[in-house]
Amino acid sequence: MAPVSIDLQSLADSHEQPFVIIDRDYRVLAINAAYEKTFGVSNDDAVGLPCYKISHNNDAPCHESGEDCPHANLFEIGKTDSCLHVHFDADHRMCQVRVTAHPLRGSNGELYMGELIQQLSGPDERRINGRRMVGKSxxxxxxxxxxxxxxxxxxxxxxxxxxxxxxxxxxxxxxxxxxxxxxxxxxxxxxxxxxxxxxxxxxxxxxxxxxxxxxxxxxxxxxxxxxxxxxxxxxxxxxxxxxxxxxxxxxxxxxxxxxxxxxxxxxxxxxxxxxxxxxxxxxxxxxxxxxxxxxxxxxxLPALRERLDDIEILAPDLLGPVSQSMNQKFKLTLAAIERLKLYDYPGNVRELRNILFIAATHSSGGDIDNVVIETVLQQLAHGRQHQHQEATVESRQAETASRPGMTGNGLHDVEAKHISALLQQHHDNRKQVAAALGISERTLYRKLKRYNLN
Known part of the structure; x- marks a missing residue:
């Protein structure tokens, strides 16, 4: 029987989920309508470009930066491979996906990779109290x-x-x-x-x-x-x-x-x-x-210290509600992000959110640099030491006052004042205050009780 020749575009179009066909040199040969709709890129724009450029905004293949990539395994072994990945759409928004690579043979014996993409979460994932799950690790x-x-x-x-x-x-x-x-x-x-x-x-x-x-x-x-x-x-x-x-x-x-x-x-x-x-x-x-x-x-659920590489995308996402609640746009410098990656976060994502909030209150001009982050982290470290010591109120106040950029009774004092201001701004509507802070109402209730703001 003579070999059957199938048009690559027709093969891609036969899939309901996003599907892309890639050659040995990482070039995109065809994408289907589901891929176009999900990631906002047309077939004409994608064909001929490297897959790592189209899907990941990278300048080199994913495996060269240590990421899982089915391309090398498929073309070396010729077997189906699957991995978890992060793709980006045309607006550079992140989507978490599972990629399954299938070997495809042309009538001339040439090997191609057919990549089926199952979306785990997308950029339009609904936020809960201003929060959503973000990461790429x-x-x-x-x-x-x-x-x-x-x-x-x-x-x-x-x-x-x-x-x-x-x-x-x-x-x-x-x-x-x-x-x-x-x-x-x-x-x-x-x-x-x-x-x-x-x-x-x-x-x-x-x-x-x-x-x-x-x-x-x-x-x-x-x-x-x-x-x-x-x-x-x-x-x-x-x-x-x-x-x-x-x-x-x-x-x-x-x-x-x-x-x-x-x-x-x-x-x-x-x-x-x-x-x-x-x-x-x-x-x-x-x-x-x-x-x-x-x-x-x-x-x-992994602890934040187990996925510190996520901080570079997680921290800016957490800053969104902070900026909204304070009516000012904040952003982290690259040095600040690198400093945040060196901390172990016993309080996990919730603690990272609090660190960013405190840092924002002590940053002028909207830029949060590594100096401010270092000051906040030192303040947290001293706060933990005080929890294990019998110290007088006066000595704690003196300790706090001696720290650059920190006044009053420290981090809790800053947070309590901010929550009090939001309560006045939103006329004691706790649901709106929780949304402005990017926390759940239950977490807000605990903070109100802690700071005697009921």
Whole structure:
């Protein structure tokens, strides 16, 4: 039988997802309509140019800078290869993707690479309180890949990670990429609900269920019907509440407090914890049967110190809400970004956001340089030392006053004053203040309590 010749453009157009055909010399030979639409580049503009220029804004192949690249493996071995990558659209906006490279043979025996691109998140990903998940490092992309896969399932998800790693953002990402995306996403903060309030808040209560319950209350479980219920810091739940949660997860049925009617709700559960939850199981502090129920799909969010290369794109993204809240455009110098990469961030992304906020308040002209960053980091280091020492208020004030660029009672004083000003600006609308700060309302409530601003 004579070999069949297939036009490369027709082959690319046969795919619904973005698809590009590349030769041994990295030149783009064809892209399909999905690629054009996703990355904002036309076939005429792309054909003939290097793939690393079109997809990555690079001047050299990706593997030369240490990045994963399927090109070399495919042309050396001739086998399908897959990796996680970052692509850029025509407006230089970043998209996290999974790339799968397939070997294609021409009728003349020439080897080509057909690259199928599955988007994990794009530049238009919805922000939550001004925040979104940003990164390009291998640990971050692997985590995004996991979340994209579990989003398609219906089973419960357990997100594990240190404080400040973005577990609530991850829960939002899973919900917004699931079939439940058009339905409610509700949050339960397990650290603030007392045992008596848990049932009423989660399951609701009937009229007269307890003193002061004049009317009926619809619980969060019922409100989230068809959607997702996010249980933040689930490891903090007392054992008595764990038993009640297990019951509804096993049966899908519950009763309002003081009610007799058995109700049903179709809710997907996403849980988060900063604990090693299995250690809590071993210590008898967390039910083993509940653990297996909520940890059907488990994802660990990497700490920021494990993905320091992300800071060069993460920090400018975090500065956006800071600029908005302070009505001034801020940007980091290259030296400032390099200094930020040398810190270990025990508070993770949340701490980086706070560092940038404090640095912005001490930067004139909108440029944040490495001198300001160094001063803020030194202030944080001294603050941590004071937490482990018995020092007088006077000595702490003297220490702070002696630091260049820092006055008053230090970083907390600056933050408290800024939050107080935003409360006045937004007429005590806490939702608007949280959005201006780029934090969740729950985080804002904790700060209000800490600074006695209630």
């Amino acid at each position: 291998t640990p971050f992309l692997a985590c995004m890949d996991q979340m994209k896969m579990v989003a398609a399932a219906q089973a419960p998800v357990l997100l594990q990670g240190e404080t400040g790693t973005g577990k609530e953002l991850a829960a939002h990402f899973i919900h917004s990429n699931s079939m439940r995306r058009e339905q409610p996403f509700l949050t339960v903060d397990c650290t603030v609900l007392t045992e008596s309030l848990f049932e009423a808040e989660v399951f609701g209560h009937a009229r007269g269920a307890f003193t002061g319950s004049v009317g009926e209350r619809t619980g969060l479980f019922e409100q989230a019907d068809g959607g997702t219920l996010f249980l933040d810091e689930v490891g903090e739940l007392p054992l008595s509440q764990q038993a009640k949660l297990l019951r509804v997860l096993e049966t899908g049925q519950y009763r309002r407090v003081g009610g007799k009617k058995t109700r049903n709700a179709d809710v997907r559960i996403v849980c988060a914890t900063n604990r090693h939850l299995w250690e809590s199981v071993s210590a008898g502090q967390f039910r083993e049967d509940l653990y297996y129920r909520i940890a059907c799909l488990s994802i660990r």
